[in-house]
Amino acid sequence: MRRTIARPLRFMPRAVQRFNCGPRASSTLHHLKDASVAHHRPQTHHHRDRDHERRRPESDVVPHLARQPLHPLSLADLVKHGRPPLGAEALLASARFTLSLLPIRLAHRIQALRNLPYIVVSNPNISKIYNNYQASLSTLLPWQGRTISNLEDEIRFTEVLAELVQTHTDTIPILARGFLECRKYISPAEVTRFLDEHLRARIGTRLVAEQHIALHFSSTPHFDPAASPTPCPEHPSYIGVIDTALRPASTVDSCGGFVADICELNYGVRPQWIVDGEPDTTFAFVPMHLEYIITELLKNAFRATVENGMSREPVVITIAPEPPEVKPPQQQGQVHLKPPKESRGAFDRDAIAPLDDNAPGVTIRIRDRGGGIGSDVLPHIWSYSFTTFSESDDVPGGSWGSDDALSVISAANNGSSSIAGLGYGLPLSRAYAEYFGGGIAVQSLHGWGTDVYLRLKGVGKIE
């Protein structure tokens, strides 16, 4: 019997999916509606723990799985199964590799959520995320201890992955709302520490799942165009979700158009931008990560430019390729692009991927004339939830989470995009950039403007 798998959001045309949170996860969450706070296992409630374990024996595995080390994910891991279309053996190997990583990764997240203060995990939004993780882990557990050895298994496993990716689509706005509602009980620093670890780990988990799903769809004869309402154009340069010939200048132009549209809606002004440097540079990277980062950085640059009354000054984006490094032998293996220690929280070890020092990369400088970032604001820009954006426009300086931010989340849930307001743009962009060994640095020239340096490392030689 031929099975079909609903193509997840990521495989819709990028122009459609960008900043649209996609189909609400609720359709896939109906079975979780009754999930209650009782599913939490805060360490102080031992009697409840025992009841809970009797009801849900699979939760026993969480501490065990969470003690296992995380596999540090690299771009090379994701392309190691070869170029699609994959043969049956390579596709099965990819499925098995994916299965070997995911339960441990989910268990680490569940454990981290359990370690939050009880009153925070009891918040309906945070507990929804917790329950999503529990549910996703329980869909994978039956697969552990058996081998995915035929294509029928692989199809069923890919269905489970597609469901998992879909279930966790809205994690960020839900967590953002949850932590805003809990801001009396947890400090901004604690929120940032938790989110930094959680969202970095989430990047890898989604990527592992999405990579296998994409390989599945692009590997004939299993590829079934009828399975999806949106045809997936064949990209010869793609290996799963990685574009081996990604051209950042094209990403800048398409994201620039999108952000300029939002500006036009919000301010009635359409800022201009120029791409210079070496716009024809290409490298191997994950397009959806680059799109996220560029969109957030352009939102900041455009907003500052408009609010500073400089809309006639274009934002200038300079693309500079970074050639593979030639290093003296004693330096081999040293990490060059690794960001400074203090920029990283105590997040999962998986976010420090082994770097391929010989991989080509690219540096993108985004230069605006938006007046720069004040010294009162600058120390806080990397904190989740810090923003100087206010819908009522009467908040001097900046703030951590406000009711305005809640309305920004509500607006986002209705499909409209905001230029700013959640305070997640910079920290999350940095998490994406650092995931594979890049980084983001911000340089403000007071009264003049801001330079943001985005460095990304691609993947080296691909078989």
Ligand code: ADP
């Ligand atoms: P948000 O845009 O939602 O406020 P971000 O994390 O993107 O959150 O940015 C945090 C803050 O940093 C912004 O509110 C703004 O005050 C400041 N900022 C970021 N980029 C720029 C820029 N290019 N020019 C001026 N200020 C900026």
Ligand code: MG
């Ligand atoms: Mg922003």
